[in-house]
Amino acid sequence: MEKLRKSETNTANKKLDVLLSEFRIYKETNEEKLSEILKELNGIKESQTFFExxxxxxxxxxxxxEKVVQEVLEENKKLRENVKKLTETTKETEQGLNDLEQYSRRECLEFKGLPQEKDESTDDLVIAVCKKSGVNIKKQDISISHRLQKVGNNRPTIIAKFLTRRVTNEIYDNRRKLHQENRKTKSVEAKLYINESLTATNRKLFVQCLEFKKENNFKYIWTRNGKTFLRKDDGEKVHRINNQKELDSMKRM
Structure with missing residues (x-):
């Protein structure tokens, strides 16, 4: 029995020696590879740390x-709001100046269709047209009158400023009698008209309304105190046009 145990012990020791020998060989063979792997892992770790x-x-x-962008956006929003307010203020100011200029013309009327004559008296011509419309005035009723410079194909025009608003309104309200005479006259050059003296802004709007009238078969167009009015036909609604925006809304109707 003792010899058997010694034999088994020797066998086990030999196997252990073999395993130890194989381990030493494996270690020596792979130690360099393990070192390279460790270096590579360390490099990856360092790279990961760098990228982090x-x-x-x-x-x-x-x-x-992002913070700067938000600040810029907020600033732009404020600037846009300021620009909008300034634009509205500018429009209000322009409208106010236009209304003030129109008010300064409240005693002025324009007489269109009077051919220019040599050594003419524009006062006498204005008096003659007023008489045709059924209003008798005197030179004392006229503050000043003169020819307006002819522009393009515009008809010859005299502008007259009267001393009182009463006289101005009486002449303007009786202009319809001239319209009746114009219907009897075939010659365009012979037709006479009395119009309010409009500011450049109001005149431009009136011309646009006149085009709208023709395109949409409106029967009537007129002005009162610088404002333009349109009516489709007798008995229908009167549309007061104060600005381009209101005219645009009419076009969409």
Whole structure:
């Protein structure tokens, strides 16, 4: 029995020696590879750490840029609001100046269709046209009158300023009698008209309304105190046009 145990012990020791020998050989063979793998893993770890730092830096910059962008957007919003307010204020100011200029013309009327004569008296011509419309005035009723410079194909025009609003209104309200005479006259050059003296802004709007009248078969167009009025036909609604926006809304009707 003792010899058997010694034999088994010797066999086990030999196997152990073989395993130890094989381990030493494996270790020597793979130690260099393991070292390279460890170096590579360390490199990857270092690279990962580097990229993490770079990511944090980039994220911080992006957060900072986003903050700047938000500030710029807020500033732009305020600027747009200011521009809108300034635009509205400018429009209100322009409208106010236009209304003031129109008010200064409240005693002025324009007489269209009077051919220019040599050594003419524009006062006498105005008096003659008023007489045709059924209103008798005197030179004392006229503050000043003169020819307006002819522009393009515009008809010859005399502008007259009267001393009182009463006289101005009486002449303007009786202009319809001239319209009746114009219907009897075939010659365009012979037709006479009395119009309010409009500011450049109101005149431009009136011309646009006149085009709208023709395009949409409206029967009537006229002005009163610088404002333009349109009516489709007798008995229908009167449309007062104060600005381009209101005319545009009429076009969409």
């Amino acid at each position: 730092h770079k990511y944090e830096e980039m994220k911080a910059k992006m957060d900072e840029n």
